[in-house]
Amino acid sequence: MTIKQALSRARETLAANHIEDPSLESELLLRHALGISRVQLYLELEHELSPEQSQQFRRLIKRRLNHEPTAYITGHREFYGLDFLVSPDVLIPRPETELLVEKAIRLAQNQTVSTIAEVGTGSGAIAISLALSLPRVKIYATDISHAALTVAQNNCQKHCVTSRVHLLAGDLLEPLPEPVDLIIANLPYVSESALPQLNIVNFEPALALNGGSDGLEKIRRLCARVSSKLNPGGCLLLEIGQGQSKAVTALCRSLFLLAEVAVSPDLSGIDRVVSLTPASPVADKV
Numbered sequence: 001m002t003i004k005q006a007l008s009r010a011r012e013t014l015a016a017n018h019i020e021d022p023s024l025e026s027e028l029l030l031r032h033a034l035g036i037s038r039v040q041l042y043l044e045l046e047h048e049l050s051p052e053q054s055q056q057f058r059r060l061i062k063r064r065l066n067h068e069p070t071a072y073i074t075g076h077r078e079f080y081g082l083d084f085l086v087s088p089d090v091l092i093p094r095p096e097t098e099l100l101v102e103k104a105i106r107l108a109q110n111q112t113v114s115t116i117a118e119v120g121t122g123s124g125a126i127a128i129s130l131a132l133s134l135p136r137v138k139i140y141a142t143d144i145s146h147a148a149l150t151v152a153q154n155n156c157q158k159h160c161v162t163s164r165v166h167l168l169a170g171d172l173l174e175p176l177p178e179p180v181d182l183i184i185a186n187l188p189y190v191s192e193s194a195l196p197q198l199n200i201v202n203f204e205p206a207l208a209l210n211g212g213s214d215g216l217e218k219i220r221r222l223c224a225r226v227s228s229k230l231n232p233g234g235c236l237l238l239e240i241g242q243g244q245s246k247a248v249t250a251l252c253r254s255l256f257l258l259a260e261v262a263v264s265p266d267l268s269g270i271d272r273v274v275s276l277t278p279a280s281p282v283a284d285k286v
């Protein structure tokens, strides 16, 4: 069987089993099975697979049919145009989270941002994307999971930002040594009752998804602690889930009088990022 035939068969099998993006997924899995780049794959479409290679590819497709995410099978995921290492210890970075990164970069271009804290960094994808786009900014990235921090550390090394991304173990903002100009977080926001509906939950760490009974427990805890860790004029950027914008903006307004609160939709039109700029001085918290 040639590469071309193997790809087309895999695409059909994945599509028949309702796996999204069957073309991309079969390509990623075949490249992983053969250990080749995208260019090589397309240059060698007529190349015959060895029996071992075919078997290895079939094994990977079987894992995918069992709903194991491709990113965990290959150990990689692209985010913000960069390649990140991932493992089942971390959430797989989502395309919609790129909006959070874009918002942070725009903010840093319009006002002075010297320090950023990313809370719940997981693979480190957000913190590292920011470090690469904002070379003069010092970044702290916290996570309560030591296993996740190991993945983040590997990604910092891969992207040569170990001296600018300071990984800190601990709960939310607790390990932060100083107040910062921007706090950014994609915290777990899936409600406990919705977790079983995510078939990915068998593979992704519940710790990174579970936002408690209404999904907002972690967001609520973070918002309540923000004022002591944000410099005057600083800003908080939060990723939220579908249908959560009303509750989160109301929460922000109740905690921060006269704050500027804004919501931005992602490419699918779902309210995805809440930004909060407390009125200066930060001490206006009630």
Ligand code: GLN
Residues within 6 Å of the ligand: 094, 186, 187, 188, 189, 190, 198, 208, 209, 210, 239
């Ligand atoms: N966006 C993720 C999902 O839909 C959830 C990520 C999170 O909880 N922060 O599965």
